Amino acid sequence: MAWIVLTFITFIHIAKYNAQLQRGEQEHLQFGNFKEFLNHLLNISQVLSTVNVSDSIDCAFQCLANVTCLSFNFDISPNSSSTLHVCHLLSTDKYNHSIAFVRSDQFHHFTIASPCDSSPCQDGGQCRPLYDKNDFVCEVCFGARDDSYGKFSIHKAGKISAFKLAHRSGFVSCKLSADKGSNWGCILSYKGQICTHMTDASNVSLVNNLNLGIHGCYQLPGFDHNSPEIELSLSSPIGVRAGQEFRIWYGEDLYNKDDSDNHGKSCVDVYGFY
Numbered sequence: 027m028a029w030i031v032l033t034f035i036t037f038i039h040i041a042k043y044n045a046q047l048q049r050g051e052q053e054h055l056q057f058g059n060f061k062e063f064l065n066h067l068l069n070i071s072q073v074l075s076t077v078n079v080s081d082s083i084d085c086a087f088q089c090l091a092n093v094t095c096l097s098f099n100f101d102i103s104p105n106s107s108s109t110l111h112v113c114h115l116l117s118t119d120k121y122n123h124s125i126a127f128v129r130s131d132q133f134h135h136f137t138i139a140s141p142c143d144s145s146p147c148q149d150g151g152q153c154r155p156l157y158d159k160n161d162f163v164c165e166v167c168f169g170a171r172d173d174s175y176g177k178f179s180i181h182k183a184g185k186i187s188a189f190k191l192a193h194r195s196g197f198v199s200c201k202l203s204a205d206k207g208s209n210w211g212c213i214l215s216y217k218g219q220i221c222t223h224m225t226d227a228s229n230v231s232l233v234n235n236l237n238l239g240i241h242g243c244y245q246l247p248g249f250d251h252n253s254p255e256i257e258l259s260l261s262s263p264i265g266v267r268a269g270q271e272f273r274i275w276y277g278e279d280l281y282n283k284d285d286s287d288n289h290g291k292s293c294v295d296v297y298g299f300y
């Protein structure tokens with residue numbers, strides 16, 4: 027039994043030798059497949075270390091030798107006093123900081139190659155690499171009105187007994203200006219409750235709660251409207267097939283109850299417990 031990320035598209039063969047990154051004390055072979063983005067810079071302040079290198083290959087080796095390095099910025103011009111170039115080693119990547127990935131006359135950017143390069147995620151969901159599997163996770167985003175549910179497809183058949191939703195960004199709100207928004211709920215009228223639903227493709231909620239209000243909010247023991255993640259246990263495991271669609275809805279939008287004054291969009295990662 028294990029939590030499995032549901033929203034990544036799995037390549038048929040995830041052999042270790044397909045990985046774009048392999049390192050660690052137990053590994054006999056270390057390598058990283060870096061992709062070059064000319065005249066670009068990941069402009070973030072969290073720099074692991076700054077090193078002087080002879081060329082970008084040297085910088086790639088420095089990054090590979092640092093277990094937390096995932097990308098680097100390479101200064102195109104050498105230092106004024108030597109032939110060496112400045113190289114900033116970074117512990118994150120442009121997929122997790124897309125806004126900070128900008129054009130630059132001074133730097134080239136290099137990041138470990140990933141399926142995210144082909145922008146595989148739909149509906150504005152961010153793509154985040156799983157480097158050691160050459161795989162990726164797509165976020166699922168859902169709004170609060172106008173049937174703006176988020177959808178995803180199951181990639182592995184089996185029986186699922188629970189779903190976990192991990193909040194990544196954004197918020198949903200049940201009333202413009204009066205409700206400043208939260209990860210899952212409606213602070214204005216249902217503070218502490220969850221108003222987010224998993225449904226099947228027919229919009230039938232998987233939430234089995236006898237106290238479900240007309241706005242689609244409910245108590246979920248151990249979690250509240252702003253929990254970083256929520257777990258939805260099913261009353262009994264459900265059989266799922268590969269490719270089967272599921273949806274994430276905001277309660278008022280799902281039940282068409284007072285949703286015209288809602289706003290916001292919340293983005294999550296979805297996990298299934300098989």
Ligand SMILES: [Ca+2]
Nearest residue numbers: 200201284285
């Ligand atoms: Ca509302």
Ligand SMILES: [Ca+2]
Nearest residue numbers: 173279280282
């Ligand atoms: Ca609706």
